[in-house]
Amino acid sequence: MYLKLALGNVRRSLKDYSVFFATLAFAACLLYSFSASGDYLAAMALTERQRATLGSQQLNTVMSAFSVFVVIVFAFLVSYGFRFILRRRKREFALYAILGMDGPHVSRILRYEGFLVGAASFAAGVAAGVVFSPYFMLLEAYVFGVAWAPALVFSTGSFLWTLGCFAALVAVACVSSGRVVSRSTPAALFSADRRPERLLGEGRPWAQRLQLVGGAVLVAAVWATVLLQPGMFLAMLLPFGLVALAGTYLLFRSLAHCVPAWLRRHPRRYLSGLTCFTVRQVEAKASSSAMAMAMVCVLLACGVCMVVAGLAFSVGIRDGVAPGAGISDPFTWAPIGFIGLFYGIAFLLSAMAVLALQQLSEAADSAIRYRVLADLGADDAMMGRSLRSQLAVYFGVPLAGALLHDAVGLTLIALLAMGVGAGGFGAMAGATVAGVVVFMALYYAVTYAECRRILFAGRAARREV
Structure with missing residues (x-):
């Protein structure tokens, strides 16, 4: 049965x-x-x-x-x-x-x-x-x-x-x-779907400042190790990745405190349109969303670095190797290049899929709030703008954080690529970053369309009745 x-x-x-x-x-x-x-x-x-x-x-x-x-x-x-x-x-x-x-x-x-x-x-x-x-x-x-x-x-x-x-x-x-x-x-x-999450340190300014300082210290420690002790970073890649994840998570939680508080101190912005509703929507799931966004941020950063490293250690070495560079057979570097490319692509696609699923889950929880909002007189255009603003936060913040991580990580990869004689590193890095931005925009559009379907399902039928 x-x-x-x-x-x-x-x-x-x-x-x-x-x-x-x-x-x-x-x-x-x-x-x-x-x-x-x-x-x-x-x-x-x-x-x-x-x-x-x-x-x-x-x-x-x-x-x-x-x-x-x-x-x-x-x-x-x-x-x-x-x-x-x-x-x-x-x-x-x-x-x-x-x-x-x-x-x-x-x-x-x-x-x-x-x-x-x-x-x-x-x-x-x-x-x-x-x-x-x-x-x-x-x-x-x-x-x-x-x-x-x-x-x-x-x-x-x-x-x-x-x-x-x-x-x-x-x-x-x-x-x-x-x-x-x-x-x-x-x-x-x-x-x-009606119970908002409570953020750690909510109502305690000292705890909020501690999260901000702790996150900044953890991320700075990882960045300093990448630039000053690259050998240690490569040997302990997974532990440092977890430290970067923890630091990014704390920073995102701090943003969930600071940005809404700043908006409330500026009533003209906060009370404009559905801004107050949009802010409350983000705050309602800020704790779990911060972890999802931090995971997406780190996966995007790792994915970009691995794709660029994969290209550098395969195509870059094969096409850029010069006589006397000490590389007798560029093929020996290709397996490392393939691992970087495959896992980089897998990490990038996984990050986007996690983000899309997380937003679809939030949309499922928020359907009743949008129905109440419609009953209060908000039209589809206003609610659509609110939804786009929420998704812009969830897609834009992890992408911005990933690009900051990559600014440090790609510096290390550039040095390694230079050491093995890889050519065309700048073009590879630029094309990879541009491709990730384009794919994130496409995922944003697809996620918006699916979230809109979930949130506005049955609206047309109810209007006809």
């Missing part, structure tokens, strides 16, 4: 689950494609020396280590996907509880739905990885500087590895989401 009910829920909520499905399919496609990258490359015409380089123990160790990183990133992505569905369905789950279904059985329905969509998205993601394998091969051929011949490649080992990782990620997310539902009362589920 529960499985049948879950199937009916998925069919009835196809529009909501389409976002969830696309997110999981994207994660499965990239997990499979990275794992199968060695098989893609092995299908090309390589020399014996190139095959020996690809089969080296050192390269396999590096690839395995980075595989762990990408699984961690996609764990966050899958978690945000489940959080989106959970927020969209809380009222429905509350109705199940009111009708007599206990918490464990309600959570079982959610788990069944998650596994159904997860299985379908895994199949679609792996199929997309196979279908698009010639294009992944094209990327590798470009990076490694070898001849490309399009071919469909299926890797059994990569399929099994991706299946294990993906099943574990979905299982953990399903269990944690089901636990949230089973432990919540119907009243809590019904009112979950």
